[in-house]
Amino acid sequence: MTEPTASPAPPLSTTPRTTLGRKRDRAGTDRASLHEVLDAALICHLGLVLDGHPQVLPTGYGRDGEVLYLHGSSGARSMLAAGAEPEVCVTVTLLDAVVYSRTLNDHSMNYRSAVIYGRPRLVTDPAQKEHGLRVISEHLAPGSWDHARVPNGKELAAVTVLALPLDEASVKARTGPPTDDPAELSSRAWAGLLPLHQQWGTPVPAPDLAADVPAPPHITERRI
């Protein structure tokens, strides 16, 4: 994702709820780690309070500098509710490994996660809306904006785009090997990490695609 040309790089928020209550050593302390997590994941989970009830839906997004754009094509009801600018909590999680320890109690996961709180703004200006959609598109399907047909006026009008500033956020991660108590080291149980990888498979052409249309490099060479 592109960085704004004159963006400040403020520290992450230190409001009480974004200051971790436990395992503070797992807290990322700078914007770079927030950006890294947001750019590495593909989808977020958008939480909001709907008629007093919690609701969490998976949603596409993209980051442009210190703004997260959220897409309204799924979770339509939530997005409409969010259009009234209620508070949301957006969480992004990457699972990196299962941590096997000598004890069940110290089994864990290596992961990176980001949590963002805020009141997203409903983007209504057509040019800004197109920009937000492009940012989301370049996150989900980089290269597609310059390859496929861009949204026309009617399509642009039908979609909901939300802009959430990255003002109040926290980053949390666990990395490294299991940490067994010295008293457990005589165990014969195996301890270590089982890494979890994501990778793209082979592109599958649509049944109605002409045989002479090749998959372009932005798809065949896409890497996680």
Added chain:
Amino acid sequence: MTEPTASPAPPLSTTPRTTLGRKRDRAGTDRASLHEVLDAALICHLGLVLDGHPQVLPTGYGRDGEVLYLHGSSGARSMLAAGAEPEVCVTVTLLDAVVYSRTLNDHSMNYRSAVIYGRPRLVTDPAQKEHGLRVISEHLAPGSWDHARVPNGKELAAVTVLALPLDEASVKARTGPPTDDPAELSSRAWAGLLPLHQQWGTPVPAPDLAADVPAPPHITERRI
């Protein structure tokens, strides 16, 4: 996950919020699809309302029949709040492919997701708590319960386990190729799926593991 011996298999809830407002063809209609999504994913996103604000945190879980057990080792504050049995929304999402279409507007994702609403019960009985932990452990690290040291009384007392019945749930999925409007089929843009796969890497022994302790088959032969 094991099935209860005398479990009914009721239809999924049809309360308004679990009856999809759009794209009804994407709604799974039976418990088997709910179980399949829950068993295939590794983590969930737990949403609740904390002091009036939405909060969404990634959390480990496991399913036993029609009960989802949630683990309290991460998201401690949320779990304590949840211990008071407020309503939660638990969402599980599996991303299967990016759907490339001839138009940006029809770009999409193939995915499976489950959403469960309810008021989780704080599990306090030690035997039930141990059972819930075992279910969570077998989901995250199948085979570990019979390999590593099980929780002792002190460890059991320190952990929080929640039990959420699968009474009100919905399942949603998108599968299959892109669906372009016939008017777009003359496009030379590529259309199709780019599948996304998860796979386990090679186990990495802990630095303090004795050289003669091999990784056991439940780890080396683990499959997604």
